[in-house]
Amino acid sequence: MHTRLSSTTANATDTGRRQADGGGKYLTFALGVEEYGLPVLKVREIIKAMDITHVPQMPSHVRGVINLRGRVIPVIDLRLKFGFEARENTDHTCIIVVDVTHLGMIGVVVDSVSEVLNVSGDDIDQAPDFGDQVTTDYILGLAKVKNSVKILLDLDRVLGGEGPVLAEGH
Amino acid sequence: MRDRSDRGRADRALDRIQTAMDEGMPLDAVRGALLDLASSIDGGSDLAPVADRMAFLASTVTAVNAADVIDSLRSLVAEDGDVPEPLHLVDAANVATTLVEPVLAEAAAEPVVYDDVAAYAADQELGAMFVIESLDHLATIEATILQLEAAPDDVKLLNDVFRPFHTVKGNAGVLGLNSIQEVAHKFETLLDLVRQGQHPMGPSEVDVVLRSVDLLTLMIRELPARAAGQVGTDVSQRRAGLLDMVSRIIDGAKEPELSEPAAFAPASPALGSAAGKSDRRDDGQSTVKVNTRKLDALLDMVGELVIAQSILSEDPMLVKSRDERLNDRLGQLKRITSELQRSAMAMRMVPIRQTFQKMARLVRDLSRQSDKPITLVLSGEETELDRKVVEHLTDPLMHMIRNCIDHGIEHAQKRAAAGKPITAELRLSASHQAGNIVVTVTDDGAGLNTEKIRAVAVERGLIAEDAGLSSDAIHQLIFQAGFSTADRVTQISGRGVGMDVVRRNVEALRGRIDIHTAPGRGTTFTIRLPLTLAIVDGLVLRVGGERFVIPTFAVRESLRPLPDQLHTLQGRQRMVRVREKLIPLLHVGEAFRIHGACRQIVNATVVIIEDADRPLALVVDELVGKYEVVIKSLGDAFGHVRGVAGGAILGDGRIGLILDAGGLLALSAETDAVGTAA
Numbered sequence: 001m002h003t004r005l006s007s008t009t010a011n012a013t014d015t016g017r018r019q020a021d022g023g024g025k026y027l028t029f030a031l032g033v034e035e036y037g038l039p040v041l042k043v044r045e046i047i048k049a050m051d052i053t054h055v056p057q058m059p060s061h062v063r064g065v066i067n068l069r070g071r072v073i074p075v076i077d078l079r080l081k082f083g084f085e086a087r088e089n090t091d092h093t094c095i096i097v098v099d100v101t102h103l104g105m106i107g108v109v110v111d112s113v114s115e116v117l118n119v120s121g122d123d124i125d126q127a128p129d130f131g132d133q134v135t136t137d138y139i140l141g142l143a144k145v146k147n148s149v150k151i152l153l154d155l156d157r158v159l160g161g162e163g164p165v166l167a168e169g170h
Numbered sequence: 171m172r173d174r175s176d177r178g179r180a181d182r183a184l185d186r187i188q189t190a191m192d193e194g195m196p197l198d199a200v201r202g203a204l205l206d207l208a209s210s211i212d213g214g215s216d217l218a219p220v221a222d223r224m225a226f227l228a229s230t231v232t233a234v235n236a237a238d239v240i241d242s243l244r245s246l247v248a249e250d251g252d253v254p255e256p257l258h259l260v261d262a263a264n265v266a267t268t269l270v271e272p273v274l275a276e277a278a279a280e281p282v283v284y285d286d287v288a289a290y291a292a293d294q295e296l297g298a299m300f301v302i303e304s305l306d307h308l309a310t311i312e313a314t315i316l317q318l319e320a321a322p323d324d325v326k327l328l329n330d331v332f333r334p335f336h337t338v339k340g341n342a343g344v345l346g347l348n349s350i351q352e353v354a355h356k357f358e359t360l361l362d363l364v365r366q367g368q369h370p371m372g373p374s375e376v377d378v379v380l381r382s383v384d385l386l387t388l389m390i391r392e393l394p395a396r397a398a399g400q401v402g403t404d405v406s407q408r409r410a411g412l413l414d415m416v417s418r419i420i421d422g423a424k425e426p427e428l429s430e431p432a433a434f435a436p437a438s439p440a441l442g443s444a445a446g447k448s449d450r451r452d453d454g455q456s457t458v459k460v461n462t463r464k465l466d467a468l469l470d471m472v473g474e475l476v477i478a479q480s481i482l483s484e485d486p487m488l489v490k491s492r493d494e495r496l497n498d499r500l501g502q503l504k505r506i507t508s509e510l511q512r513s514a515m516a517m518r519m520v521p522i523r524q525t526f527q528k529m530a531r532l533v534r535d536l537s538r539q540s541d542k543p544i545t546l547v548l549s550g551e552e553t554e555l556d557r558k559v560v561e562h563l564t565d566p567l568m569h570m571i572r573n574c575i576d577h578g579i580e581h582a583q584k585r586a587a588a589g590k591p592i593t594a595e596l597r598l599s600a601s602h603q604a605g606n607i608v609v610t611v612t613d614d615g616a617g618l619n620t621e622k623i624r625a626v627a628v629e630r631g632l633i634a635e636d637a638g639l640s641s642d643a644i645h646q647l648i649f650q651a652g653f654s655t656a657d658r659v660t661q662i663s664g665r666g667v668g669m670d671v672v673r674r675n676v677e678a679l680r681g682r683i684d685i686h687t688a689p690g691r692g693t694t695f696t697i698r699l700p701l702t703l704a705i706v707d708g709l710v711l712r713v714g715g716e717r718f719v720i721p722t723f724a725v726r727e728s729l730r731p732l733p734d735q736l737h738t739l740q741g742r743q744r745m746v747r748v749r750e751k752l753i754p755l756l757h758v759g760e761a762f763r764i765h766g767a768c769r770q771i772v773n774a775t776v777v778i779i780e781d782a783d784r785p786l787a788l789v790v791d792e793l794v795g796k797y798e799v800v801i802k803s804l805g806d807a808f809g810h811v812r813g814v815a816g817g818a819i820l821g822d823g824r825i826g827l828i829l830d831a832g833g834l835l836a837l838s839a840e841t842d843a844v845g846t847a848a
Contacts, residue, residue, distance in 0.1 A: 053825040054716060055804070056762035057811050065804060065817055067825050070470035072802045072817050 021121025022141050028114040028150050029096065031079050032087075036110075037117065037143060037152040042098050044105060046113055049093040060086075066095070066107060073097065075107040076159065087111070101156045108159075117150070119143045124152065176215040180247045183207050188240050200236055204228030204243065220246045286389070289346035291397040300341050302459075304390050307334035312383045313527045315376055316534060322371040331379070332361040338386070350389055353409060356416050357382050363420065378415055380531075385412055465517060472514040473800045477823050479507045519554035522600045522609070525564050526551045529571055529598060536575045543593040544579060553600035555607050559679055559699055563609065566675045569668035570611045570695050571596065578615030578693050588690065590614065603698075612694040618687040620644055645685040649673035680706070680723060706801050708818060710794040710826060711777065713758045714766035717826040718790070719799055719818040724831045726778040726785065728793060733772055746776060746787045753778060756838040757789040758829075761813070767791060781831035786838060788829075797821065801828065813837045 026037035027046075047068075052075050054064040061080035065072050075095060080086055092112035100106050127139040138157035143150045187195075187203045195203075208225035211217045217224070224246055227239050290297040311334050318327040339354035357379065363369040385408060392402040482488065483500050491497075526548050537544040555563070579594040586592055597612040620641050627633045627647045648669050676683045681699035700706075708719035729748070737745040737752065745752045755776070759767020768774040768791045777788045799818035802825070804811070815830035 051824055053817070053827060054762075054764070055811055055814065055827065056764075065825055067802075067817075067819055067823055070474035070802075070819070072804055072825065074804075 022124045023119055023121035025116055025118050026152060027116050029110040030112045030114065031082065031110055032084055035148055035150045037150040038098065038155060040116055042155050044097040044099055047095050049089045049095060063109060068097065073105050073107050075109060077109045098155055100159045103159065106159055117145060119145065176211065176217050177247050180207060180217060181244065184240055184244055184247065191236060197231060197236065201228060201231040204231060217247065284348035286347045286349045287396045290393045296345060297393065300345055301390055301393055304338050305387060307338050308383050308387050310334050312531055315379050316530050318371060319376045328365050332365055335361055350386060353382060353386055356413050360416055360420055374419055378419060381412055385409065469514050469518065472510055476507055476511050477819060479503055480821060481823065518556050520557045520560055521552050521554050522560060523551035525560055526598055528564060529567055532568055532571055533596060536572065540575055542575065542579055542581060544575065545593050545595050547595060547597045550600040553602060562675055562679055566672040569672045573668060574611060574613040574615065578613040580616050607699045609697045610694055612692060614692040617689040617691055617693050618645055623647055645687060705798050708799050709796055711790040712792050712794050713790050714764040716764055717794060717820060718829050719826045720779060720829045722796065724779045724781065726780050728775060728777045731771060731776050736771060753785045753787045754838055755787045755789060756834055761837055779831045781835055784835055786835050
């Protein structure tokens, strides 16, 4: 079923240039065989994988902290967050530093970063409903680009839940 | 038979309009319909003579008179009815006024409700600025009025109190914050009278000004929260009462509850003259307001620059190179960076003056409440501290002052009997000493009663009856939670809560607090704090591939234990014996689940740390070295990780977690508990 993205998506105003139908620029990256996209305005920078200082008592997908030009940034392993198996870093492994509403800068470890794509609203489908078992509210939509499908992520939803987890003990 | 005359038609039309109105037709429509009716009367009709009047009446329709208008129209239209006297416009106006007046009067009788919250919400950006600036002004008013109390004729001080009220009143008016504006205006009026010599500046006036500062501070501070929907404090009674009080003062009525008993010397603290002078000298300094986040970002960058520069200068290639020019340039870079760092650190420093001035107000209030005349002498208010330190110093200082006034300083009669001046002296001072900030609180009261403290401590089971403690150690007992030698618990102190908080706050700032007392002569509390919280002197430890930092002041010693020094409890190595003392062990690698940590304690290093006199032995792989490291908070995202107090940026730019002795002790107690339960 071909449905336009509703114009009332949660962070349409956050991402400014994203149009009401979801079209706009997305940074695409890979986790294993799947390709994802992040609204480009949420991306602060991309850095090569670096030593992450482990912080104890955190869930496994919270890898620790890094020093980003004097600021301490928490780093999350997106593979583990999505329930995939952990994998060794490769030459392509990167940390994407993103700006999450209410939480500030957070780094996410991804397998590789591809490119910035300009996706038109026409090419975005709503995520299909998998029933009650799987919540897909963190997916902005599925973008059809050339012959592949990129899963567009709503970062605030993916990582927004980290707030309570990271603040364990408060 | 249907009356087809114009009158008949008009009458029926009026019927229809009346019915429609009764059924809820809006007034505009009623008016419109009546006007249409009036204008539909053509020149040859019977009704022509009254058409104008009909139109006029129709146009006067309002909520209160619509029914009457229709009745009047009916009279005009009625075939054999008397045509009423032409309605003079003047009469109509009177009618309208008579009808409208009661409505207006009713509205006027309702109390005017100012909606400051709505006004604030209408322009939050301006509102936020108003809040910041006004709170600043109120602090100035408070500080200045206290000075004015000691020197009521000082014209400059009078102006310094008048002006902020004037400014706050003006700004509040611009924003539509009418409740606030009203109060500020009232006080501006009072102070203007004083300024012009038409009213004295006495204790009642000072009191009422202080009350206004309290009230306005409360009202202004609550604005943002209330605009966000939270319920604020209901100050309507307090406000009305205060405005009333000022009115009566202006009118010259005596305020019974504010006047002092004749025999009593005024208990206002005279700020030391040194303080007064330096305050005024400061007026010339120009400052800028900078958003603290911008400042922090700048300081972070400078910190990074220092690290980048040091990595560069330690680069093996550069160290090997004998190129003089290159070395010179590197040296230059290093000098500039150091200077930049010093400037950046200096930006974080603020004078302790404002904190001390808050104390002035407290001393004045407490002095009155407890009926003890006290002079507060300040020195060293220009001493600068890291602004975070200053923020956290306020509470401990307040507690200590409360304590001094409540327990230390004797009542007037007792002082007289002891040959002391009736007015007690409380001194607050701040200075730099050997890389530390030293803040002292001194009173010339009765001093600590060592014997009494000891007795209470024994009674509470804090120490053994025969424990041979030095006087100093006994005095330190007053910092224990729940300790109090007060015979009565007053509103001020005596609950045994204050001094415990004081020590904890001071230790949280990585400081120390010492007591020096002489019976009958007085007591001095001395707080020593590090100059800045941003850098800590730390011992860097390695556990597996991770590095940790423990602040040097928490470290007692380190050793490589021999097997016979290790003792087990229930099969697990739990303790190490050092010079006949058994100290609990915490294996950091285990507690933090670090891969590759050294497992065999005999091959590892043990570092003995201490938190509030409780020792803990940490098992780590090795000591890396002693360094000064820049402390970074891990951020809100990490909330509270037990045993970890933050992150330190190490010399190579990587992060080492800073260990927190207290947290580690808690962690070790927990793992022990888990172990024993298993």
